[in-house]
Amino acid sequence: MSPPGRPKGEYLSAQHGGCPVSVLLPGATLGVMGGGQLGRMFVHAAQRMGYFTAVLDPDESSPAGRVSHHHVRADYLDEIGLAKLSGHSDAITTEFENVPAGALARLAEHRPVAPGAAAVAIAQDRAEEKAHFTRCGVACAPYAVITNEADLAVVGDDLLPGILKTSRLGYDGKGQARVGTRAELRAAWESLKRADCVLEKMLPLAFECSVVVARGRDGAMVNLPAQRNLHRDGILAVTEVHEECVPAAQARRAIEATRAIAAGLDYVGVLCVEFFGLDDGSLVVNEMAPRPHNSGHWSIEGADVSQFELQVRTLAGLPLVQPRQHSPAIMLNLLGELWFRAGGQESTPDWAGALALPGAHLHLYGKLSARPGRKMGHLTLTGSSLADVRASALQAARHLGIAPF
Numbered sequence: 001m002s003p004p005g006r007p008k009g010e011y012l013s014a015q016h017g018g019c020p021v022s023v024l025l026p027g028a029t030l031g032v033m034g035g036g037q038l039g040r041m042f043v044h045a046a047q048r049m050g051y052f053t054a055v056l057d058p059d060e061s062s063p064a065g066r067v068s069h070h071h072v073r074a075d076y077l078d079e080i081g082l083a084k085l086s087g088h089s090d091a092i093t094t095e096f097e098n099v100p101a102g103a104l105a106r107l108a109e110h111r112p113v114a115p116g117a118a119a120v121a122i123a124q125d126r127a128e129e130k131a132h133f134t135r136c137g138v139a140c141a142p143y144a145v146i147t148n149e150a151d152l153a154v155v156g157d158d159l160l161p162g163i164l165k166t167s168r169l170g171y172d173g174k175g176q177a178r179v180g181t182r183a184e185l186r187a188a189w190e191s192l193k194r195a196d197c198v199l200e201k202m203l204p205l206a207f208e209c210s211v212v213v214a215r216g217r218d219g220a221m222v223n224l225p226a227q228r229n230l231h232r233d234g235i236l237a238v239t240e241v242h243e244e245c246v247p248a249a250q251a252r253r254a255i256e257a258t259r260a261i262a263a264g265l266d267y268v269g270v271l272c273v274e275f276f277g278l279d280d281g282s283l284v285v286n287e288m289a290p291r292p293h294n295s296g297h298w299s300i301e302g303a304d305v306s307q308f309e310l311q312v313r314t315l316a317g318l319p320l321v322q323p324r325q326h327s328p329a330i331m332l333n334l335l336g337e338l339w340f341r342a343g344g345q346e347s348t349p350d351w352a353g354a355l356a357l358p359g360a361h362l363h364l365y366g367k368l369s370a371r372p373g374r375k376m377g378h379l380t381l382t383g384s385s386l387a388d389v390r391a392s393a394l395q396a397a398r399h400l401g402i403a404p405f
Helices: 037-048 079-088 101-107 117-123 126-135 149-153 182-191 248-264 307-316 336-340 351-355 386-400
Strands: 029-033 052-056 070-072 091-094 143-146 162-166 176-179 197-201 205-215 221-223 227-232 235-241 269-278 283-289 329-335 360-364 375-382
Touching: 029 037, 029 079, 029 101, 029 307, 037 052, 037 307, 052 079, 070 079, 079 101, 091 101, 091 307, 101 117, 117 126, 117 283, 126 197, 126 248, 126 283, 143 149, 149 182, 162 182, 176 182, 205 248, 205 307, 221 248, 248 269, 248 283, 269 307, 329 336, 329 386, 336 375, 351 360, 351 386, 375 386
Parallel strands: 029 052, 029 091, 052 070
Antiparallel strands: 143 197, 162 176, 162 197, 205 221, 205 227, 205 269, 227 235, 235 329, 269 283, 329 375, 360 375
């Protein structure tokens, strides 16, 4: 990839690795690798703040590409495509963790990139990720790494029952299997085509939660409050954010742990870390995502600075201010099966019924077709009291055919 011409964005102050990065002012162009819904919401936040945007994604109908000033339609490792994105952009981020780390490293030869390739590479490998958590002093569930027959043979019985997960490319419950016996463990490993895996011991869960942090190049760090999450079939279904959603002591520990994980990576950008709260009051880390996260979408309406504005600020080098939540919030994920409630025939969900509720904020991601399990949008409910927000959220769930919670 030959070095593209210097972009026209206006910078203030210093240099970083040959690229000026201290403050990239509105009017510059921010690039993003990936054209999904997270990229779309990043693009909206950047444009609202006065930036131009560029997206690289191979899909001509990608949600982010359709709303960006520039859409480079190319594979993530395409040299010409990467050069075009660099040519358009003053700085570049990513919207999903499976963008090849090598592509980010190539882009970083010419433009500031956040998060960096090294941090993304760790997040792409569960074994490396857990090793990083341990280095940071953050407890994980007991686990074993399985890469071959010998590893499988020495797995301790104390790890069963457990969950076998592929080390790479698993998300939203994909690449996972619950196993209760050694025979089931072997069968699951075979079904995953003997891929490198991590076996995690199943623990007695009281709740799941997550924390979103943003960290700048200068090490400054801010965070959203701890968010309580409900998953169904491995996919996030509901996020609640209010004073009662996570016990105070565990919320503090989750925030401290997330900050330690980000600092240990020398991370720049928005990072989400997911945790399990256990029946005994302890907390263990599950996994991290080097990007904004589904569980942080509530912040668009429920806080004065959203996770996507934080992503813009970290990429551009703008000051980071601690977000303030101004309303209790509940977010409902809108999956593709909501379009197929009427006897399997595709039909439009009851948006009018949901939007008649106070504090309802609908986000649809511009995807052209629905299918079960596909994230099509989300609905956030906000209000002056938790009781009001919960009542509205449950009514919205009834209108849309979402199971109560």
